[in-house]
Each structure stands twice: as structure tokens, then as C-alpha cells.
Amino acid sequence: MGLKSLVVRSVLNTLPVIYFSKLNIFLFRLLGFNISWSCRIYASVKIRGNIKVNISENTFIGDETVLTGGDFGEIRIGSHCDISDKVSIFCGTHVIDSRPLSKRIAGKGIAKDIVIGNGVWIGYGALILPGVTIGDFAVIAAGSVVNKSVPSRTIVGGNPMKIIRSI
């Protein structure tokens, strides 16, 4: 971790979670993440790894939500989304290395981009897996494991997620 990153992340860790949203956005932008000034992002949000992040206007991201991945994947989040607390959005995974002489099953790290549309609501504690696209105005129920793409205007829930109904 570079010195700038260390300092910025230390400042974020000391800030009160739900205040100073503009300061939080300033600090995340210093780290290279492209977040609209009109967003509301809690200081406890963690954005980790060698990833590109784009978040459009008026999106909210709550307490202890994590955006992570590796190998230069991208997480793109539209406008007017509500992403609750303790949501995990990760665009990194591994090739399964089942060769007989391989010492670890989690092989080469790879990235699969994640795209979240506009006006989406993601409930508490959901997991959004690599490569998923979530359509506009979809609702992800609390605790869901989203391992497939979600059509627009659809409520999904469960592990693995199933369609609950269209809206």
C-alpha cells in the first residue's frame, strides 16, 4: 500500500461513520475512485484492491459495505441506487486449478466486471458475485447471494437468488 493510500485510509477509519459524506467522497476520489459528488457514502465503506470504481449521482452506500476485487476489474454503479449496510460487491475470483501437481485449488486470479444499473435497491448483507449485471430498478432482498444477472424491475432473494416477482 502506498503512503497516500495509507494516510487516506487511516483518516477514513477515524471519521464518524455517517457524517461528512463530501469529505468521504473527496478521500475516495484521492484514492482514484470515480464517485459523483452528489453520492452519500459512509466513512466505513471499504473499497479495496486494484479495481476501477464508477458511481453515478445520488447513490447511497451504507455502513461497512465492501467493494473489492483484483486484477483491474471494474465495479460500475448507476445513479439513485440505495445500497444498504454490510453488502459485499466483489469482482475478483480465481480459476479453479485442479491439476494434480497444483499446490492450491484457487488458481490464477481473474476479474469479472460488475454492473449495477440505475435506481437499484440492495438489501442488508447481500453478496454480489463477480460478473453479475443488475438491471435498473431491481431489488435485491436482504442476505441474497446474487450469482446470476438480474433483470430490470425484478425482486430477487435467497441463496442462490431466485426471482421473487417482477415490479
Ligand SMILES: CC(C)(COP(=O)(O)OP(=O)(O)OC[C@H]1O[C@@H](n2cnc3c(N)ncnc32)[C@H](O)[C@@H]1OP(=O)(O)O)[C@@H](O)C(=O)NCCC(=O)NCCS
Ligand atoms: C425484498 C423485500 C423488499 C421483499 O419485501 P416484500 O415485497 O414485502 O416481500 P414479502 O415479504 O411479501 O415476501 C415475498 C416472498 O419473498 C421472500 N423473501 C422476502 N425477503 C426475502 C429474503 N431476504 N430472502 C429470501 N426470500 C425473501 C418471502 O419469503 C416470500 O416468499 P413466498 O412468497 O415464497 O412466501 C424485503 O424482504 C427485503 O429483503 N427488504 C430489505 C430490507 C433491508 O435490507 N433493510 C435494510 C435497510 S435498506
